Amino acid sequence: MIELDKVSRTFQVGDQQVLALREVSLSVAAGEYIAIMGPSGSGKSTLLNLLGLLDRPSGGRYHLDGRDVTDLNEAESARVRREKIGFVFQSFHLVPRLNAAANVALPMLLAGVAPAERKQRVTQLLAEVGLSERADHLPSQLSGGQLQRVAIARAMSMHPALLLADEPTGNLDRATGREVMGVLEALNLAGAALIVITHDQDIGARARRRISMLDGRVITDA
Amino acid sequence: MRLLDTFSLAWGTLATQLRRTVLIGLAMSIGVGAVVVLTALGEGARGYVLNQFAGLGANLVIVIPGRAETTGAAPGVLSGQTTRDLTLKDADAVARLRWVSGVAPLNVGAAQITRGSLGREAVLLGSSASLLRIRHMRLGSGQFLPDGPSDQATPVCVLGDKIRTELFGNTNPIGSWVRIGERRFRVIGTLAAQGQQMGFNSDELVVIPVAAAQQLLNTPSLFRILIEARGRAAVPRVKADALALLKARHEGEEDVTVISQDAILATFDRLLTALTLAVGGIAAISLGVAGVLIMNVMLVSVAQRRAEIGLLKALGASAGNVRALFIAEAGIIASLGAAGGVALGLLASFVLGKIYPQLPILPPLWAIVAAVATAIFAGLLFAWLPARRAAKLDAVVSLARR
Numbered sequence: 001m002i003e004l005d006k007v008s009r010t011f012q013v014g015d016q017q018v019l020a021l022r023e024v025s026l027s028v029a030a031g032e033y034i035a036i037m038g039p040s041g042s043g044k045s046t047l048l049n050l051l052g053l054l055d056r057p058s059g060g061r062y063h064l065d066g067r068d069v070t071d072l073n074e075a076e077s078a079r080v081r082r083e084k085i086g087f088v089f090q091s092f093h094l095v096p097r098l099n100a101a102a103n104v105a106l107p108m109l110l111a112g113v114a115p116a117e118r119k120q121r122v123t124q125l126l127a128e129v130g131l132s133e134r135a136d137h138l139p140s141q142l143s144g145g146q147l148q149r150v151a152i153a154r155a156m157s158m159h160p161a162l163l164l165a166d167e168p169t170g171n172l173d174r175a176t177g178r179e180v181m182g183v184l185e186a187l188n189l190a191g192a193a194l195i196v197i198t199h200d201q202d203i204g205a206r207a208r209r210r211i212s213m214l215d216g217r218v219i220t221d222a
Numbered sequence: 223m224r225l226l227d228t229f230s231l232a233w234g235t236l237a238t239q240l241r242r243t244v245l246i247g248l249a250m251s252i253g254v255g256a257v258v259v260l261t262a263l264g265e266g267a268r269g270y271v272l273n274q275f276a277g278l279g280a281n282l283v284i285v286i287p288g289r290a291e292t293t294g295a296a297p298g299v300l301s302g303q304t305t306r307d308l309t310l311k312d313a314d315a316v317a318r319l320r321w322v323s324g325v326a327p328l329n330v331g332a333a334q335i336t337r338g339s340l341g342r343e344a345v346l347l348g349s350s351a352s353l354l355r356i357r358h359m360r361l362g363s364g365q366f367l368p369d370g371p372s373d374q375a376t377p378v379c380v381l382g383d384k385i386r387t388e389l390f391g392n393t394n395p396i397g398s399w400v401r402i403g404e405r406r407f408r409v410i411g412t413l414a415a416q417g418q419q420m421g422f423n424s425d426e427l428v429v430i431p432v433a434a435a436q437q438l439l440n441t442p443s444l445f446r447i448l449i450e451a452r453g454r455a456a457v458p459r460v461k462a463d464a465l466a467l468l469k470a471r472h473e474g475e476e477d478v479t480v481i482s483q484d485a486i487l488a489t490f491d492r493l494l495t496a497l498t499l500a501v502g503g504i505a506a507i508s509l510g511v512a513g514v515l516i517m518n519v520m521l522v523s524v525a526q527r528r529a530e531i532g533l534l535k536a537l538g539a540s541a542g543n544v545r546a547l548f549i550a551e552a553g554i555i556a557s558l559g560a561a562g563g564v565a566l567g568l569l570a571s572f573v574l575g576k577i578y579p580q581l582p583i584l585p586p587l588w589a590i591v592a593a594v595a596t597a598i599f600a601g602l603l604f605a606w607l608p609a610r611r612a613a614k615l616d617a618v619v620s621l622a623r624r
């Protein structure tokens with residue numbers, strides 16, 4: 001499903017070049033469950049952003065579902081993100097003025113899904129993450145775990161084949177983190193490929209495949 | 223993304239910052255309202271002036287002795303040098319022209335009018351029976367000047383309303399005698415109170431047969447000849463014919479000026495329309511100011527909402543979607559502002575109309591349409607830069623900043 005071929009990413013900071021990724025090659029099959037680990041600054045987020053088409057590689061090629069997406073234009077990559085990729089962030093990133101249901105519906109809104117269908121799918125998605133009762137609540141009225149579950153429901157609303165989570169439990173206590181991982185793993189079992197960045201060894205241990213990074217390189221992959 | 227969703231999402235953002243939204247909308251409203259009210263005033267002034275002219279009658283052609291400079295402004299306003307008198311015979315000749323339905327020769331002067339011990343200065347108008355119809359005057363009682371040869375100096379007079387009350391109070395003046403200058407005249411009628419009309423106050427007039435006026439004022443010449451054409455379409459023809467006839471009668475010299483109110487009307491119309499446009503244009507500048515305000519506020523808003531914009535992009539919003547969202551916000555504000563402005567303008571026009579009932583104050587439709595269009599255009603134009611900035615935001619960087 002994912003083919004990375006010697007992908008690099010350099011950042012220009014002042015007159016200094018920061019090599020965030022150095023010729024990373026990686027392939028991911030549909031439905032995989034991968035944990036990415038490594039020290040801070042090792043390039044984990046940079047890799048995830050490239051995989052999610054939020055960022056472009058400075059070198060190398062990226063194939064997604066057999067299609068070369070390295071040089072897609074802005075509108076095209078937005079379309080791919082919309083249809084194939086779901087993001088979950090460490091700090092949830094819910095829109096504060098929208099209630100849970102409206103936050104979940106956002107990707108469908110952007111994709112132009114009809115209101116009636118949107119409504120039906122939101123109900124279903126909130127039920128799947130166990131928040132049917134909280135549909136009308138604003139983010140400020142929800143706990144951290146609930147916020148992340150809303151964010152997961154939102155990430156899944158377009159049924160993406162690839163779920164990318166950057167430290168999804170980083171702002172949650174251990175027990176809540178477990179719960180949230182449970183939800184993500186259930187979605188993975190239902191067929192979506194799941195790539196999680198984590199500093200938590202226990203969470204890393206649950207993944208079927210672990211990738212360790214250091215200094216912009218993949219050092220172990222098993 | 224559906225258009226309706228774009229607007230409802232944009233509206234949601236605006237609604238959460240209601241005070242700011244209302245304030246920018248208000249700035250727009252004031253601009254639009256100013257355009258509406260000022261053009262309404264301009265149009266009111268124009269309507270007032272045109273109405274005053276219309277009082278002269280649309281079929282009216284006026285002959286003025288002397289030749290106005292052709293390069294001058296409105297003819298008739300400045301009467302050039304009189305080379306040859308305009309006479310009663312000229313007026314009679316003009317009356318025989320085709321397409322002429324009536325002629326009123328005119329002499330004007332001031333004279334003392336007395337009845338017993340009561341007396342006052344009055345504006346003396348020498349004319350003929352046709353004047354009543356041609357000048358749209360209204361009789362109060364009795365009758366107007368009798369028909370008859372124009373050179374017959376019958377000693378009768380018709381009194382303006384104010385003269386009548388001052389000389390006769392509540393008693394019936396018909397049949398009484400008054401003294402005008404050195405002569406005695408019998409009152410045969412009175413004019414209804416009409417007030418000011420084209421600078422003439424008909425209430426302070428005394429109308430007598432033109433021949434009598436010429437004797438009183440000791441002049442053989444006429445001040446004006448008023449001609450009524452048979453219908454508005456005949457006006458140019460009557461003008462040409464009258465000019466040709468008088469030229470022939472004055473030994474081939476074109477020493478009179480023939481004007482119709484069309485010419486004056488057109489000049490005033492152009493002048494006042496230009497004034498309305500200028501005033502409206504100045505007011506429209508405030509719309510530009512409101513536009514800059516929208517731009518400023520939206521630039522701040524883009525900076526504040528970076529995380530949200532980054533999120534939308536991560537969720538699959540294209541740059542176009544983001545741009546559309548911000549433009550929609552500006553569009554909504556501008557539209558609401560414009561609607562409020564039209565309401566404000568109409569209200570102010572209504573109030574002004576109550577204060578100045580003589581001005582027909584009504585905002586012209588074109589001004590309302592133009593003001594609304596300018597407001598929305600300015601809103602969208604000035605939203606372009608912030609919208610573009612939002613659309614260009616880097617999603618990763620925007621998301622990373624919390």
Ligand SMILES: Nc1ncnc2c1ncn2[C@@H]1O[C@H](COP(=O)(O)OP(=O)(O)OP(=O)(O)O)[C@@H](O)[C@H]1O
Pocket residue numbers: 011012013018019020038039040041042043044045046047619
């Ligand atoms: N926009 C940027 N501009 C400049 N340098 C950047 C940018 N983004 C990342 N970097 C640099 O690239 C390197 C990798 O960063 P990245 O965020 O991928 O690390 P990470 O593994 O996710 O770390 P953490 O565990 O702290 O999140 C770092 O040295 C970082 O400073």
Ligand SMILES: [Mg+2]
Pocket residue numbers: 044045046166
């Ligand atoms: Mg990171």
